[in-house]
Amino acid sequence: MDAKLLARKVGDAMFAEDSASKDTMGMELVSCEPGRAVLRMAVTERHLNGHRICHGGFIFTLADSTFAFACNSHNKVTVAAGCSIEFLRPGQLGDLLTCEGLEQTLSGRHGIYDMKVTNQRGEVVALFRGKSTSIAGTVVPEESA
Secondary structure, eight states, rough: OOHHHHHHHHHHHHHHHOOOIOOOOOOOOEETTEEEEEEEEOGGGGBBBBSSSOOOHHHHHHHHHHHHHHHHTTSSSEEEEEEEEEOOOOOOOOOEEEEEEEEEEEETEEEEEEEEEEEEEEEEEEEEEEEEEEEOOOOGGGGOO
């Protein structure tokens, strides 16, 4: 199977089971390609903290979820080994936050991925870097891949 089609199949399979991203957070999977993923989330009342801005934990979760889709896109079960985030501007009620994740390097079982969270005006809200580690298994069965 073509790598791009496989990545999309992996993304669809993961998203179907991802109640945290889909149901709790209200995220949408925009795309999943080899080493790349895009998710988005509208900032609603449920995402606001005591300052009436988007809680940093929700922005982190958007980036972390995007990271998961990008690093699993090769159909090897992959988990986070570490990450960091820089918050650059607040998310506001009504903002549409989009996170694009890109693979920077993949060597053996380890990868480095960068996520950029932007608002609907293209302003950078946060930058996230994650390190991944592959473990045993595939996301979708190899015979259907």
